Amino acid sequence: MSLPEHVTIREVCLRDGLQIEAPIPLAAKLALLEAVVATGVREVEATAFVSPSKVPALADAEALAAELPRFRDTHGVEFSALVAGPGGANRAVAAGMDSIEYVVSASDAHSRANVGRSTAESTDLIADIARIAHDGGATIEVIVATAWDCPFDGPTDPARVVDIATAAVEIGADRIAIADTIGTTTPRRVTTLVELLRPVVGDLPFGAHFHNTRGAGLASAYAAVTAGIRRLDSSAGGLGGCPFAPGATGNIATEDLVYLLRDSGIGTDVDLQAAIRAADVARDVVGHDLPSALLRAGDRVLGRVRP
Amino acid sequence: MSLPEHVTIREVCLRDGLQIEAPIPLAAKLALLEAVVATGVREVEATAFVSPSKVPALADAEALAAELPRFRDTHGVEFSALVAGPGGANRAVAAGMDSIEYVVSASDAHSRANVGRSTAESTDLIADIARIAHDGGATIEVIVATAWDCPFDGPTDPARVVDIATAAVEIGADRIAIADTIGTTTPRRVTTLVELLRPVVGDLPFGAHFHNTRGAGLASAYAAVTAGIRRLDSSAGGLGGCPFAPGATGNIATEDLVYLLRDSGIGTDVDLQAAIRAADVARDVVGHDLPSALLRAGDRVLGRVRP
Known part of the structure; x- marks a missing residue:
């Protein structure tokens, strides 16, 4: 088993965490973002540029994006946003997403x-999205959803996942x-x-995104790291879920992931106590x-205590 | 990574699960035991023979033990009990524990x-407990507690853990x-x-017991299996906790463990749907x-569903 010295955590509470919640005010999102950037995390999934009617909780994507430059400047955070097609990609680059x-x-x-297209049709759009991103000065990450089930x-x-990754590369x-x-x-x-x-992805940054719906999220994240993954998504407090699994728990919790990695000798950019405070803010908002x-x-x- | 075809699960909800709960009636324990043996599990930690004043929830150890023969006969279950010293060991063998x-x-x-003795004093007692167990026709398992922290x-x-295991072997x-x-x-x-x-334990059955207090219980259990552990304790519903960590979650949940192992190609004796029903009973009692x-x-x- 070869473990890395460092794994990059991307905080996704503002997008995947909030997307199925009742909409909260922009000020509450900014309070959460303040707590998140205070953890030291270097990458934050800030929002999604998708249909406001389908995801009302993220209907304020442009308004939130307008607030990001000050966090980027003070904390050196990279902000990403999820998109479902060229329209969303155009909105995201116009809004200045990294x-x-x-x-x-x-x-x-x-x-x-999810998007009214087949896998092949969505794969065919990667080239358009990549061009929009690159022309707008942004990078593009292709995320293969339903990668296991x-x-x-x-x-x-798995051949379907390989095909998408191959096309993306x-x-x-x-x-x-x-x-x-x-x-x-x-x-x-x-x-x-x-x-x-791994042979398909080669030297490109390779990440994974897990939910803890059936309790195996952290075990899966650790297995991913031992197999070569160096980027993990997680959410403050474990905020988030999936519309198809009502009542289920959400994303793996950032603070639980940081604890596990730290005590396995794997560094992250995230301070554990600050991450617990961010989880507390997430619960509040x-x-x-x-x-x-x-x-x-x-x-x-x-x-520190005696019996 | 070499994974086994089978891992033995010991169900501990009746002892570790219940020990810090308010005492429940014997009939409720038997209802839980019915649900537990219906899962197919072959080993059950039934109770502890310890001070009734220290652990009131398990004060009915003898009464519960008197009910076990019928479950042993119909389901072939092996019943174990925790003891803290020779007095408890004598009680346990008199009560017919396996x-x-x-x-x-x-x-x-x-x-x-925990027991008012140093580690060395407790280690010195292994020989007495082993003799009591063997004279009474029972086997003895030595569990090293606080093995990490x-x-x-x-x-x-870790040298302290090695010393205890060496003495026990x-x-x-x-x-x-x-x-x-x-x-x-x-x-x-x-x-x-x-x-x-592993070299100390040699060919003896080697087990591990995890709590999910900080979310890493299942990840730790899977790591244990990949490292050679073939026996795991778990508790229906994740019932149980530790008196020193109030509010924390308890043992790893049997049904979550069975799910993880099954989908990793590792068999157990436990049926998943029956385990979920047992967890439901645990919640009820x-x-x-x-x-x-x-x-x-x-x-x-x-x-099974269509979009």
């Missing part, structure tokens, strides 16, 4: 449910990522897929409890 | 807080296990300790929510 995340679902049924089509044929994507969209994968399946994709373990238990503090 | 779990804390401060003494020197213990008593360990630390102990992920999200069911 990086565009373009999602391609590896399963046709999820792709059609689709709620409609069943387990995803050939077209000139700057980063590749794989996403466990519905929170079903487990460590061994992660290892298998990452090892299959959405007004309900969050699944984070560290938010309850805190860091391990040993030898 | 296996005695004797806990030795690797840290002096935890050992003294002690809330009072800080991180545990020399004295003739039938099984060795290591326990993350306060739920602080992480996968890499697990791998390191298991690899250090204690009357509060439990941290299990599968209890909320259920098994992955793919391809």
Whole structure:
């Protein structure tokens, strides 16, 4: 097992975390963003440029983007935004995003449910999105959704993930990522897929996105790191979920991930105590409890109390 | 990475799960036990023979033990009980337990807080407990508690764990296990300790016990399995906790563990749907929510719904 010295965490609470919540005011998002950038994290998924009617919680994408330059300047944070097509990509670059995340679902049924296009049709659009991003001075990351399972089509044929990643690399994507969209994968399946994709992705930054819906999110994240992944998405407090899995827990919690990586000798840019404070803010702005373990238990503090 | 075809799960909800709960009636424990044995699990930690005043929830140990023969006969389940010294061991064999779990804390401060003896004094008692167990027709498992961290003494020197395991093997213990008593360990630390102990434990059955207090329980369990552990404790619904970590989540949940292992190609004796039903019963008998992920999200069911 070869573990890296460093893994890059991207904080996704402002997009994946909030997207199925009831809309919250821009001021609340900015309070959360303040807490997030105070953790030291260097990459933040700020919003999505998608249909405001489909995702009302992110309808303020342009307004939020207008607030980002001051955080970028003071904290050196890179801001990304998710898009579903060329229209969103144009909006994102116009709004000054540093990086565009373009999602391609590896399963046709999820792709059609999500964006009304087949996987092949979405793959064909990578070139357009990449051109829009690059012309606008942004980088493009292609995220393969339903990389392991689709709620409609069943387990995803890994060859479909390889095909999308291959197309993305050939077209000139700057980063590749794989996403466990519905929170079903487990460590061994992660290892298998990452090892299959590594030769395809080559030297490009290669990330993964896990949900803790069935408790295996952190185990999957660690398996991904042992298999060569060096970028992980996580969300303050574990905020977030999937519209297809009501009641399920959300993204892996940033503070839980940082704890696990730190005590495995793997550095991140994130300060653990600041991450717990950000999780606390996340809980406040959405007004309900969050699944984070560290938010309850805190860091391990040993030898300070006596029996 | 070499993964086994099978891992033995021991269900601990009746002991570790219930020990810090308010006492529940024997009939409720038997209802839970019915649900537990229906999962197919072959080993159940049924109770502890300890001071009723210190652990009132398990004060009915003899009464519960008297009910076990019918479950043993119909389901072929092996029942174990935890003991803290020779007195408890005598009670346990008199009550007909199949296996005695004797806990030795690797840290002096935890050992003294728990049983009023130093680690060395507790280690010296292994021979007595083993003789009582073997004379009574039971097997003995030595469990090293605070194997990674002690809330009072800080991180545990792995040499202390090795010393206890070495003594246990020399004295003739039938099984060795290591326990993350306060739920602080992480996968890499697990791998390191298991690899250090493997030559000591040799061919004896070697188990591990994790709590999910800081979210890393399943990741640690999977790391343990990849490092050679073939026995894992878990608790229906994730019932259980540690008196030293109030508000923290408890043992790793049996159903979450079974899901992770099954989808990693590792068999257990436990049926997942039956395990989810047992978790539901566990929630009912204690009357509060439990941290299990599968209890909320259920098994992955793919391809049955259409968008």
